[in-house]
Amino acid sequence: MPSDTAMLTPSETPAFLTRLAAIVGATHLLTAPADLAPYLTDWRGRFTGRALAAVRPGSTAEMQAVVRECLAAGVAMVPQGGNTGLVGGATPDASGRALIIQFSRLNRIRQVDPANDAIVVEAGCTLAAVQAAAEAAGRLFPLSLAAEGSCQIGGNLATNAGGVQVLRYGTMRDLTLGLEAVLPNGELWSGLTALRKNNTGYDLRHLLIGAEGTLGIITAAALKLFPRPAETVTIWLGVASPAAAVELLAATLAVFDAQLTAFELICPLSLQLVRQHFPQLPPPLVAPWHVLCEFSGSAEDDLPQKAENFLAARLADSAISDGVLAQTNAQRKNLWALRENISEAQKKEGVSIKHDIALPTSRIAEFLQRIAPLLTTRFPGIRHVAFGHLGDGNLHFNVSMPDAAANTRLLAQEHEVNEIVYDLVHAQEGSISAEHGIGQLKREFLTRYKTPAWLAAMRAIKHALDPAGLMNPGKIMID
């Protein structure tokens, strides 16, 4: 919580709120409990907090004025984009003294420059809106994830979002040319250049990306665009095991190289849950494990033929047990719907203990082989949903018990479950957070695995930029 600044007392609160309303307009300041309720709980329903109010600045200048008021009054700020984050990063704490900062009015596409393959957008644009603006200009903005209709660019930046095309295009960090942000002291940091080369000292852009709103408020970004691939081919493959999937990845890259844009691993339980909760989406084939794979390129690449030849060759050398090539756009969408509804199906099933981990791709099969007995010995009956972006070594490994009472008991032992999973990830030189961030969910594990030197540097940076500790307190770091 705020350290160097006096905190707002209850008697000062009405005047503070009046000053905020004067900045943004009364209709853009939410204080009624019913209006605030949707913003107090995270997407998974695992974290609930309280807040003084939620404010919706309509311009960068309004944002600066709001931050200055908060600084003067010692009020903590919690930036919240689409609230689709999975680690409780956008949920306020229980004190009820923080202000939620929302971005829905900062949603302009400021500039599209196809000749420079760049787009400048405000933080409150949804990812889908940015994809659409790029498409309207005949370009591709490649970040793609299941929450793209709701998540916002500011949230994507603050979490360094990944998604299904990192293999080809990189994470949000790789896709960002410049940023504009309001710093915790209310000053505007204008780094909104659309340059591919710019070596002019420390680059605050890379500190703000992935900082989960703890170092400042991102208000706009200059992002990279790409040529739109003329052709996209999607295939669904059955494989014997995760080890076979890793071998298949190498074989696929050897043939397709940069034409491979997605390579997703899916365990049988993931599909079973999708089938149960979305019966309109039957799996295309039966296999021990599944891979969803996508290629894109120019018309000259003749990808459909190349993919068909590849399928035939992999069936012949038994690298796959079966394969389906989407023949129409509707079939392609259906294959992706199976993958993209895994999170939703798990949510419908109940709460699970989620792990978004990164490992060297070469060690993923070993991880899955070793983790299963470790967990089952300690928690008999535990089940695992394992799926994710195998192409970039990112696995979503979520555990739960099949029946509700046993699951409640398991959730009470979440810390022990996490220790088992993360200790193995750490021993295998992996990361406890691949693309979702730390938020509130993983704070204690950050301090468990990061070295003292690493933590000290992070604290020094935080203190230098946010000495009052008002920017999204309680997220990422434990002091």
Ligand SMILES: Cc1cc2nc3c(=O)[nH]c(=O)nc-3n(C[C@H](O)[C@H](O)[C@H](O)COP(=O)(O)OP(=O)(O)OC[C@H]3O[C@@H](n4cnc5c(N)ncnc54)[C@H](O)[C@@H]3O)c2cc1C
């Ligand atoms: C079904 C589903 C699928 C998902 N799939 C993926 C996936 O494949 N890959 C992936 O990476 N993530 C995935 N996510 C997680 C989530 O969508 C991403 O983390 C997304 O980037 C969050 O964006 P948001 O706008 O919802 O951010 P929020 O949840 O609102 O906030 C996330 C964090 O960013 C901070 N923040 C938000 N806006 C700003 C801003 N303007 N300035 C500073 N800080 C800010 C918040 O304080 C918080 O710490 C998925 C989520 C769901 C529900």
